[in-house]
Structure formats: C-alpha cells, structure tokens
Amino acid sequence: MSDPVIELDHVNKWFGAFHVLKDVSMRVGKGEKVVVCGPSGSGKSTVIRCINRLEEHQKGRILVDGIELTGDVRQIERIRKDVGMVFQSFNLFPHLTVLENLTLAPNWVKNAPMKEATETAMYYLERVRIPEQAQKYPGQLSGGQQQRVAIARALCMKPKVMLFDEPTSALDPEMIKEVLDVMVELAHEGMTMVCVTHEMGFARTVADQMIFMAEGQIVETAPPAEFFAAPKTERARQFLGQILGH
Amino acid sequence: MSQPAPKTPWWNDRANRAILYQVAVVGLVVLAGWYLISNTLANLAARNIATGFGFLVREAGFAIGESPIAFDPADSYAKAILVGLLNTIVVAVLGVILSTLIGTIVGVARLSGNWLVSRLATVYVETMRNIPVLLQLLFWYALITEGLPEPGDAFKPIEGVFLSNRGLKFPTPDWSGLEWLVLAALALGVILAFLLSRWARLRQAATGQTFPSIRIGLALTLALPLLCWLLIGAPTAFDRPQLDGFDFSGGHSVSPEFVALLTGLTLYTASFIAEIVRSGILAVAPGQTEAALALGLKRGQVLRLVVMPQALRVIIPPLTSQYLNLTKNSSLAVAIGYPDLVSVSNTTINQTGQAIEGVAILMAVYLIVSLAISAFMNWYDKKTALVGR
Ligand SMILES: Nc1ncnc2c1ncn2[C@@H]1O[C@H](COP(=O)(O)OP(=O)(O)OP(=O)(O)O)[C@@H](O)[C@H]1O
Numbered sequence: 007m008s009d010p011v012i013e014l015d016h017v018n019k020w021f022g023a024f025h026v027l028k029d030v031s032m033r034v035g036k037g038e039k040v041v042v043c044g045p046s047g048s049g050k051s052t053v054i055r056c057i058n059r060l061e062e063h064q065k066g067r068i069l070v071d072g073i074e075l076t077g078d079v080r081q082i083e084r085i086r087k088d089v090g091m092v093f094q095s096f097n098l099f100p101h102l103t104v105l106e107n108l109t110l111a112p113n114w115v116k117n118a119p120m121k122e123a124t125e126t127a128m129y130y131l132e133r134v135r136i137p138e139q140a141q142k143y144p145g146q147l148s149g150g151q152q153q154r155v156a157i158a159r160a161l162c163m164k165p166k167v168m169l170f171d172e173p174t175s176a177l178d179p180e181m182i183k184e185v186l187d188v189m190v191e192l193a194h195e196g197m198t199m200v201c202v203t204h205e206m207g208f209a210r211t212v213a214d215q216m217i218f219m220a221e222g223q224i225v226e227t228a229p230p231a232e233f234f235a236a237p238k239t240e241r242a243r244q245f246l247g248q249i250l251g252h
Numbered sequence: 253m254s255q256p257a258p259k260t261p262w263w264n265d266r267a268n269r270a271i272l273y274q275v276a277v278v279g280l281v282v283l284a285g286w287y288l289i290s291n292t293l294a295n296l297a298a299r300n301i302a303t304g305f306g307f308l309v310r311e312a313g314f315a316i317g318e319s320p321i322a323f324d325p326a327d328s329y330a331k332a333i334l335v336g337l338l339n340t341i342v343v344a345v346l347g348v349i350l351s352t353l354i355g356t357i358v359g360v361a362r363l364s365g366n367w368l369v370s371r372l373a374t375v376y377v378e379t380m381r382n383i384p385v386l387l388q389l390l391f392w393y394a395l396i397t398e399g400l401p402e403p404g405d406a407f408k409p410i411e412g413v414f415l416s417n418r419g420l421k422f423p424t425p426d427w428s429g430l431e432w433l434v435l436a437a438l439a440l441g442v443i444l445a446f447l448l449s450r451w452a453r454l455r456q457a458a459t460g461q462t463f464p465s466i467r468i469g470l471a472l473t474l475a476l477p478l479l480c481w482l483l484i485g486a487p488t489a490f491d492r493p494q495l496d497g498f499d500f501s502g503g504h505s506v507s508p509e510f511v512a513l514l515t516g517l518t519l520y521t522a523s524f525i526a527e528i529v530r531s532g533i534l535a536v537a538p539g540q541t542e543a544a545l546a547l548g549l550k551r552g553q554v555l556r557l558v559v560m561p562q563a564l565r566v567i568i569p570p571l572t573s574q575y576l577n578l579t580k581n582s583s584l585a586v587a588i589g590y591p592d593l594v595s596v597s598n599t600t601i602n603q604t605g606q607a608i609e610g611v612a613i614l615m616a617v618y619l620i621v622s623l624a625i626s627a628f629m630n631w632y633d634k635k636t637a638l639v640g641r
C-alpha cells in the first residue's frame with residue numbers, strides 16, 4: 007500500500023476518566039473501503055468522528071492525506087474540506103431547501119460561483135436519483151430521501167474520503183436499500199470509504215477490510231470473506247452470531 | 253337497489269350550523285354593547301356630564317416635566333396626550349433595544365463553559381424575573397433620588413458627565429450648527445453598509461468570493477462620521493453641564509424618573525429575553541453544528557448560516573410578547589411620576605372629568621401600538637417559518 011489516505015497511529019482518547027479509544031491504529035489506502043463493526047458503545051462512532059476532528063484525540067497521531075490533525079484550526083478546516091461525512095440522523099439543514107443544502111458549503115468554503123455550485127448539486131441529485139426534490143425542504147422528504155440528500159451534500163464538496171456513521175440505522179427497512187444502492191455505486195466508482203454499519207450484505211459486497219471493535223479496541227482486522235467465514239476471536243464470533251443469527 | 257340518503261334538515265348541515273353559531277355570537281355581542289353604551293349615555297345625561305371628545309382642543313393648563321417636543325401649559329389637551337405618547341414611545345424603543353442587547357449577552361453567558369460567568373448570569377436572571385417590576389421601578393427611583401449625592405457632589409464617571417439625584421447630565425456637541433452634518437454622515441454610512449452587504453451577496457453568488465461585509469460595513473459607519481468631523485475642522489467645543497446654584501444648566505439632562513423607568517424595565521425584561529435566547533440556541537440540535545463543521549464551514553459561518561437562522565425561529569414569537577410586555581409595563585411610569593401616556597391621561601381625566609373618553613383613548617393607543625408590534629413580528633415570523641410535511 008502506498009501513501010495511505012487515512013492513518014491512525016496508536017490513537018487514545020478519554021471522555022473524562024473513561025478510556026474510550028485504546029491504542030487504535032489503522033491505515034486506509036486510496037480507493038479502499040473499510041467497514042467498522044462492533045457492539046454498541048465500543049467506540050466506532052468516536053473513531054470516525056476523530057478522523058474529521060468532531061472529537062479530539064489525546065494521544066497518538068491521525069493523518070489525513072498526509073496532514074496531521076493537531077489543534078491548528080487551518081489544518082482542521084483543510085482536512086474537513088476533503089473528508090465528507092454522513093450521519094445516522096441525516097442532519098440536513100431544515101431552514102434551507104435541498105438545493106441550498108447542497109450549494110451552501112461549496113459556495114462558502116470552496117468559493118464556487120452559485121451557477122457552478124448549482125450545476126454540481128443537480129448532478130449529484132441525479133446520481134442519488136431525486137433531482138425532482140431540489141426545491142423542497144428536508145422536512146418534506148422521506149427518511150431515505152433525506153439520507154440520499156445528505157450523501158449528495160457531502161459529495162458536492164468533492165471529498166477524497168467519505169465517512170459513514172450507521173447511515174441506515176434510522177431508516178425503515180424499505181428505505182435501507184435505496185441508500186445502500188447509492189453507497190455501493192459510490193464504492194464501485196473508487197471512492198475511499200470508512201463505514202460504520204451493521205449491514206453485513208453491504209460489507210460483503212464492497213469491503214476490502216473489516217474492522218471489528220470492542221471496548222475501545224480494534225479486536226480483529228480481516229478481509230470480509232475471512233472475517234465472516236472464520237472469525238479469529240471468540241468476541242467476534244459472538245457478535246456475528248447475534249447479528250446474523252436472526 | 254340503493255335508497256336515496258334521507259334528506260338532512262338544513263339545521264343539521266355542518267356549514268349551515270357554523271353560520272348559525274356565528275350569527276348568534278355576533279348578535280349577543282352587539283346586544284351587550286348596545287346595552288352598555290345606551291345605559292352609560294343615559295346615566296351621564298341624568299348627571300349632566302358632557303360627553304364627547306371636544307375637551308381635546310381645550311387648553312391643558314398644566315406643565316409636563318420632560319418632553320421630546322416643546323410643550324407649554326397653554327397648549328391643548330390633545331398635544332399633552334401626544335407628548336405622553338412620545339414619552340412612552342421613547343422609553344419603549346430604548347427599552348426594547350437595550351433589553352435585547354443585555355438579554356442576548358446574558359442568555360449566551362448562561363450557556364458559557366465558564367462556571368463563574370454562567371453562574372452570575374443565572375443569579376441575574378433568577379433575581380430579576382422573580383421580583384415584581386413595580387417594586388424594581390420604585391427601588392431604582394429611590395436609589396437615584398435618595399442614594400445619589402446632591403448636584404454639588406455629583407459622581408463624575410467621565411469628564412463632563414454628572415450623575416446626581418437630579419438625574420444624568422451629559423455634554424452635547426456645540427459645533428456651530430454643523431452637528432447635523434456628522435449625523436447625516438452616520439446615516440449615509442449605515443445606508444452604504446447595507447448596500448455593501450447586498451453587493452457582497454450578489455458578488456458571492458456570481459463568483460463565489462466571500463467578502464467581509466460586516467466588518468467593512470461597520471468600519472464604514474464609524475469612519476464616515478469621523479471623516480466628516482475632520483472636514484468641518486475637527487471642532488471640540490461642547491455644551492457642558494455647569495453647576496449653577498443647586499442644579500445644572502447646559503448640556504443635556506435625563507430625569508431621575510426616566511433613568512429609573514428605563515433601568516427597571518430594561519433589566520426586568522432582559523432577564524426574560526435571556527431565557528428566550530438561551531432556549532432558542534439550545535433548541536438547535538447539536539447535529540446541525542456538527543454537520544456544518546464537517547462540511548468545512550468556519551465556526552462563525554456555522555453560527556451565522558446554520559445555528560442563528562434556526563434559533564431565531566424559536567426566539568421570535570416569545571420575544572414579541574416580551575416587547576409587548578415592556579411597552580405595556582411602561583405604563584407603571586405613573587408610579588414614579590414619569591410623564592408617560594398614562595400619567596398625562598390621568599391628569600387630563602382629573603382636570604376634565606372625561607374619564608370614559610380618556611380611558612378609551614388610552615386603550616385605543618395601547619391597542620394600536622401592540623397590534624403594530626405584533627403585526628410586524630408575525631410578518632417576520634412567517635418570513636422565517638420552516639416548511640415541513
Ligand atoms: N460526549 C461523550 N461524553 C462522554 N461519553 C461519551 C461521549 N460520547 C460517547 N461516549 C461514550 O463513549 C463510548 C463509545 O461511544 P460511541 O458512540 O463511539 O460508540 P459506538 O460504538 O458508536 O456505539 P453505537 O453502536 O451505539 O453507536 C460509549 O460508552 C459512550 O457512552
């Protein structure tokens with residue numbers, strides 16, 4: 007693997023006295039797809055939120071595209087431009103139309119003229135298959151549509167990496183597929199992705215690496231075929247049993 | 253096979269019923285109104301009391317302590333009431349502006365991570381909003397008239413400014429009639445700043461280039477009057493208050509009544525506004541800030557483009573009722589002798605005996621002012637309303 011896009015080197019983090027991340031290390035190469043899974047509270051969200059500094063780590067090093075994340079606000083803003091993020095609860099801006107949600111950051115952060123930003127936005131709305139919703143407000147859309155808008159909003163910044171934090175957990179079953187389809191397409195186009203998800207079908211299809219976390223540690227890292235067929239640890243076996251069992 | 257539905261009698265029809273009820277309500281209101289008015293008129297006639305608004309053009313015959321426009325006892329009652337209204341408006345407008353500023357600062361301070369700052373803000377809010385505003389007004393009035401020194405030993409916080417039990421005195425510029433030029437330059441600066449921000453918006457839409465329009469606009473509004481002042485020869489002459497026997501002459505003076513009323517109303521209302529601002533900011537989900545930051549927006553941009561527009565929607569409706577409260581509470585001025593609308597109307601009623609007309613005027617004026625404020629706020633609220641499913 008040549009220069010990794012994301013590199014975590016013995017990252018440690020505490021919430022007060024609670025040691026939430028313990029010596030977490032990982033490397034994600036260009037175009038690579040990593041799926042992170044593990045029981046609730048194991049620190050999955052915290053890890054990917056550290057990658058764009060929504061959370062601050064206290065020990066170890068995090069590098070994104072060769073730039074180290076420190077307290078330097080400039081560096082953080084630079085990295086955030088290149089790292090797209092999709093949240094479990096969509097977090098669309100309710101006071102802006104879908105189109106305005108998509109053009110806000112390109113216009114203010116990347117200084118794209120509105121005309122250009124609008125063209126880009128419409129392009130990505132086509133890609134997530136809801137161009138006809140451009141003039142609506144988020145509150146008027148279904149959950150699946152909102153999450154696809156959120157993906158398009160992140161893509162409009164032309165990021166080098168996309169982070170997903172359980173993007174389908176808040177959705178009704180019939181809407182999960184429409185969001186996963188978009189994510190699979192994105193993966194096939196070569197986007198570098200880190201996904202926290204329990205959608206194991208998705209993981210099998212696109213993941214290059216599975217990362218299994220428990221109690222703030224990375225317990226197992228393996229290609230999906232290996233991970234699903236023969237998990238090395240008892241902890242992972244248990245977890246897979248629970249999640250695939252029903 | 254199917255039978256035609258049985259015909260409903262017309263009084264059972266939904267639409268007809270609605271009309272029926274409304275006609276009944278209007279009929280009752282008109283009847284009650286007619287009874288009250290005819291009774292009152294009959295009673296007044298029986299006691300030989302004149303009715304009507306003719307008294308308004310008669311000479312008032314009393315002086316008014318302070319007034320934004322020149323008032324003389326020889327002027328009419330109508331003008332006296334106008335002076336009262338202007339005094340009310342002055343207090344209300346200044347009170348609204350100041351309580352919004354203080355309230356916003358205190359509200360944000362309550363959310364501060366600094367323990368001392370947030371605790372101080374909490375103490376302020378809890379104290380102010382739990383003491384009746386009338387008591388607060390009496391407190392400030394007593395503090396100023398009893399607690400402050402005689403004019404001879406007045407506090408001088410800044411050179412030329414005097415704070416005594418006769419109120420606040422401060423110097424006014426005396427630049428041989430050219431003061432208005434500086435004021436005009438200030439107004440021009442405000443207009444230019446406004447145009448500048450519009451231009452910046454259009455340019456950003458066209459080219460994507462951001463422009464620090466707030467900072468430059470602010471600089472402009474300050475720089476223009478300064479430049480103008482330099483151009484008229486940088487005059488430094490002031491009409492300073494001078495101790496003249498037992499009181500001051502010259503400069504501008506603000507009465508103890510006005511200071512007490514404005515201070516009391518402002519501090520009281522600010523405590524409510526602080527709570528409104530705080531809950532407005534808390535009402536914006538933390539995920540909104542996170543999503544905006546994740547897109548690479550700077551902190552200031554997040555506040556201005558994402559958090560504030562959403563917080564304002566929560567803040568505006570209760571803020572309106574605080575503005576209305578402040579305006580209506582200003583009628584408590586009568587307790588400390590500030591010549592507001594109520595106080596002047598009281599005097600008028602006492603002298604003319606036209607209580608019904610006087611109170612009618614009062615109610616009409618307060619109603620109009622309140623409706624105007626609430627119409628404006630409703631319009632603003634609608635403009636910023638969220639569209640949902
Ligand atoms: N801001 C915070 N302050 C204190 N503790 C926190 C905070 N955020 C998370 N935690 C704790 O850190 C631990 C890891 O949280 P995290 O959200 O990363 O878990 P997760 O693996 O994403 O779980 P889930 O599957 O439920 O989303 C949890 O025990 C959680 O309670």
Ligand SMILES: [Mg+2]
Nearest residue numbers: 050051052172
């Ligand atoms: Mg999580």
